Amino acid sequence: MSGRDPFSELQRPKAYWAVLETVLITAALPIFGLWLRPDDPFFLHAEFPWLVLAPLLPALRYGFVYGFGSALGLVLLIALGWRLHWFPMPYFPGGFVLGLLVVSMVAGEFADLWARREAREHTVANYERQRLDEFTRAYHMLRVSHDRLEQRLAASSQSLRLSLVQVRRMLFAVPADQDMLEGAAEAIMGLFADFGWVQVAELYAVRGGAPDAEPLARLGQSGALHADDPLVNEALRSGELVSVRSEDLGSLPRGTSSVLVAVPFVDVSGEIWALLTIHEMPFVAFQKQNLMLLAVLGGYIADQLVAAKGRAGIDDPAGGDFVRDAERALIQRRRFGLPSMVQAAVVDNPAQADNLVGILSGQVRGLDRLWIQRSSATAPVLFMLMPLTNEAQCVSYRTRIGRQLREVYGVDVDALGVTFQGREIDPRDSIEGLIDYLCEVGGVDRAGIAYRPRPGV
Template sequence: MNKLLDIFIKPFQGDNFVWIEIIIITAISATSWIYFYSLPAGVEANHFFWPLLGPLLIALRYGFAKGFICTLGMTAVLVSIMKDGGMLPLFPFSLIVGTFFVVMIAGEFRDHWQRSIDKYGIEHKHMQQELTSFTKNYHLLKVSHDQLELRNAGQPASLRAEINSLQRIALQYSERRLAHIGEPLLALFAHVGGIHVAGIYKVTNNEVEAQPHAVLGDSHTLNINDCMLQDMLVNKKLLSPVTFHAQHESCYQLCIPLVDTAGVLQAVVLAESVKFFLLTPANVVLLSLIADNAADLLSDELLTPVLATHQDDLFMRYVQRAHYNSREYALDSSLIIFHDHTGKNPDELDALTNHRRGSDVYWTYQPPNKKLCLMVLLPLTTATDSQLFITRMQQILFNALGEHCNDIDIIGPFSFEDSKHDIDSIIKIWGPNNDRMLVPSRANS
């Protein structure tokens, strides 16, 4: 119905029709004036000046200018008719002046009203534009904030802090570690990967346990025969619909394996609901990195933070993991060696292990033809942070040894961002068994 009215009214809204309307109203007003002027003096219709309504209507509808033109046209028509009829001396000058005053007042009122409407319309439009701009800026700010959070979550310092917090929890328990770190681990995955519904399951001998150790969200279920899950158990790689190309559909949107440094599948995270716009390549890398480090926390062997001399193979696994993180994820790590060249300070060297950070790996050994050494691997640590670590250790040694603090040499830090052969050469020189130390671990290769 409104569309039909619009179609009917639209042709009458143009400027051309306005002038046609003015001409018609002017003609009607002039004709009515002649008609009412010709009526006898006692007729009741003469008591009101009806021709005033035409110019008044135009003034109220289109403003003073067009109302004045209508009145002027009506006056001209009236003068012309009265001149032809020889009645010009009877011209009602006072009525014409009164009509002009009424039209002027009505027209000015209409113009003022229109200016107010236009002003409020402009202000309303400006407010709409400001609101639209504010809404856009709000969404841009929200997206930027989310991206900044994800970017900060991917920074080495932030990742190290998160992994350290998980390690502190794992070190408190000798059994059922997954049950205790499961919920904070799922919360970290949800923060980085936008996971809504997921469960984490223990894996023993490549068999997934039926009961989850932690669940995120509602309506999570285990489908042991799911094609994506089975493929993940075989390949031990993180799978999502983007990377999974099987013919059959999967009920999971994300399958994350927790593979430790020794290559053992410790647990799996199965997610049914994920924010796909957060599954960027960078975030998938972060999920894999977090899963790999969390898997080490579930192994009694790999959770040991301070290694003995005979655990050189285990230390090399950590070194290979650091190489892998640097190569695949562009996350730097550092290697530092403390050497007691006098052989008189084994207790002070051993005391340095009491000041270790959460994810750092300490290895005490004695290389051939050298005194006792302490090799420290700082995962996810930049060269700048490594230098700060050295400064702190120098202060600790000075407090313990005083002027003899130089009895312990500090070699490093060596960055994993440099060539792999530089790290290997350092380990070859300072390792307890040169040939054995250069055998790379198979983990993460």
């Protein structure tokens, strides 16, 4: 998948432009010296070695290779000038040449080190931005769910949250070799009809940036979708909900669309999975709050499609999220060296197991991912993934947990039967190996977890 991610790639100059600029800067200094000091164009006898600026600038701007290449080119020019007696040079300036090379290498290495550090910071910012989008959507879903419960309590026996959970389970129940969106299309349409006041609509799968010719699901009777519909094209272009309301239309032509609202299903990385075109809905529902609900529903379902597609054979939704985030943490560890921790918390206290699991679950941090394993034969085990966390930070987390449990129960963690064991993710790890490790330290039967690793992770 490819999404619109502002942090996905650092803005770096093109290679040919960097080479051209390096060559021009390298040649400019000797040419200027030839015009200013014909007998000493390399400034070998000047009060300051101005020639060092030629490799220094490309090294700081583009890195080690360009700076060292510039210095090496100047060294070759100096050697030719001395060998062929182009200029009065009684001896080869070995010390000057060595200093020129050292300056270019030090500056280039500094630039490369700074670029790697910048890439790490961009990766951290991107990770936190995506998780913030997920939390924002979850907050809106919770808020809207409570509002809808108050409005529909007398007429409906099912909450918006429960409906979303059912759609999520349906997505995860679709076999991996089938189209997950197609298998849950009717349930998705029912969700929009029940909670979005949608009366006539169509759901299209989006492939290659364009909707399919035939809808996956249809609600009511509507005409065919035109390929040049301005609302549909604008929704696909912007990745945002577009309606015929004046503030949404902007500069789009009016009166040329048969669609009232176009809702793209966009995940947190910017990928558009599907498009809902609404043709009829009550006038009272055509308000900002309800349209926001439609947009949030589309984004939430797109996120669940991502989770379902990347579930890697795990039937438990929480396990699918855990493994998906663990794969991301492992890839970032390999590419950028970002630390992440995995640990298992065993609650060996039958009398207080539920209370202790509740306390531990409530202390999970914003970026962490929790996966609870319960079995009648073993004590409850909490698998924890802690992205962007090293060993020292994990120890601080355990200390905080122990302090809280001591305030509640008056005894230490060990006396309560809660044990923690974990380690930092290593670049040589695999997802299969991490799951095996957690099962081993947590005392969980590995055969009871249906997991098939994806190739290359």
